[in-house]
Amino acid sequence: MLIELKNINKINITSFQNDLITWFQQEKRDLPWRKDRDPYKVWVSEIMLQQTRVDTVIPYFNRFIEWFPDIDALAEAEEDKVLKAWEGLGYYSRVRNLQSAVREVKEKYHGKVPDTREEIATLKGVGPYTAGAILSIAYGIPEPAVDGNVMRVLSRILLIWEDIAKASTRKVFEEAVRKLISHEDPSSFNQALMELGALICTPTSPSCLLCPVREHCQAFEEGVQNELPVKTKKTKTREVQLAAAVLLNEDGKILIHKRPSDGLLANLWEFPNVELHHPIQHERGTIMDLFENSLGLNVHLNKVIGQIEHVFSHLVWKIKVYIGTINNKIEENSEWKLVSTEEIEEYAFPVSYQKMYQLFLKQQRTPK
DNA sequence: TAACCGTGGCT
DNA sequence: TAGCCAAGGTT
CATH class of the missing domain: 1.10.340.30 (Hypothetical protein; domain 2)
Structure with a gap:
């Protein structure tokens, strides 16, 4: 020094x-x-x-x-x-x-x-x-x-x-x-x-x-x-595969979830999603099982509406985006909400899930 | 110490 | 385009 x-x-x-x-x-x-x-x-x-x-x-x-x-x-x-x-x-x-x-x-x-x-x-x-x-x-x-x-x-x-x-x-x-x-x-x-x-x-x-x-x-x-200055390079990012879904109930309300209070994107809201650890899980039926196990709900995935790649400072999310439905009645609480397209504006979402919501809106405008 | 923690603009 | 970069802090 x-x-x-x-x-x-x-x-x-x-x-x-x-x-x-x-x-x-x-x-x-x-x-x-x-x-x-x-x-x-x-x-x-x-x-x-x-x-x-x-x-x-x-x-x-x-x-x-x-x-x-x-x-x-x-x-x-x-x-x-x-x-x-x-x-x-x-x-x-x-x-x-x-x-x-x-x-x-x-x-x-x-x-x-x-x-x-x-x-x-x-x-x-x-x-x-x-x-x-x-x-x-x-x-x-x-x-x-x-x-x-x-x-x-x-x-x-x-x-x-x-x-x-x-x-x-x-x-x-x-x-x-x-x-x-x-x-x-x-x-x-x-x-x-x-x-x-x-x-x-x-x-x-x-x-x-x-x-x-x-x-x-x-x-x-x-x-x-x-x-100058001398600055060493950082290590490269790792990749995480996710499947996420905009899930609608019988009233056309959207199911959203509050993320945990620590770690990545803490306390922000997201659409239900599961991490895909193995290539075999990329089958739609298997992914539906993952959602049902994770949510404890009867989930039907209708179709894939897009693929999102989102780059963070230290990792990359590759999200397969589904649209689907839920049949069961859901108890809303501090962690789970059913919201309309107006109400959803009040909740804070990370950019990755904003991109996903845009895919959903585009899908709604051009059905089939 | 080094990994974790977001996003968008620039080259 | 893929990587680098921006008035950092926490663990």
Whole structure:
């Protein structure tokens, strides 16, 4: 760590801070979470922005703040409505953790978001980056907020060759930021590093000729900006075969199921489905048996209406989609619901099952 | 440490 | 197109 950071001595820190912050003040994007420094809104935006693009987040952020304008509103909301607000954003545990943490802030901290790293970092879903982001942006405290942008930018400026895919590497950059950060304007400094990474110092083909801190950049000086940062490749995804069905009862209502409260897509809704472990199970009759065993209901699968391939970050679902019927009377409870096509809009589904529902609607429009 | 946890845009 | 990538956190 010390060996890497010797390159900090080559930086004129005051000049670097000034060039970076001046550029940021002139060029920063007008984003909805930059309208004020409300710690709650900063917090919501930082959670949404985790592994998610700015353009994707903007409409979600606006609607989320409209539905849940403050800590009280989110603390008191139904989880199903909170998940509906997050529908399509991905990484759904983020918002369940956020609501849990907001409730803790309401009860334990009288509704005020903590302003120390020790306290804020204990909140669910608030890791080292998010803690630093809230502390610096909402409270003006000079704490590092090291995300992928910051590691990319500083790896180039300081010529740091450590693998940023390794979790332990983040500490190297936090130490660097602690030495570089402006104590006059920590908020602008941290945001400027990220903004620079997003707009200028991009992963591929960085716009060095437009860069406000080019003269401080050791990678540019050596012509190796395209070799940084060092990031090892991830392992490839595994494949899961599923059969899923839109099942209608005698009244034309659709059977839906709430997923378990942990693991993939936790607490989101889905259509009944079974995993196909062996090739032999791909016969329709066998799949019907699997459904009946899994649901404890008399199921008839009418026909296949399509095939869906859905890619997650670490696995691929290949879903054979059926339309079918159920004869038995079903007891609705917290886990199983029979819903009309109007009522279904109130439930949060992952994108894979939204695609499946679109297949069903298309089938309804063009019967036989 | 490395796997898990989503989605959509880009090359 | 298939892989890479984006303001990470949890286990």
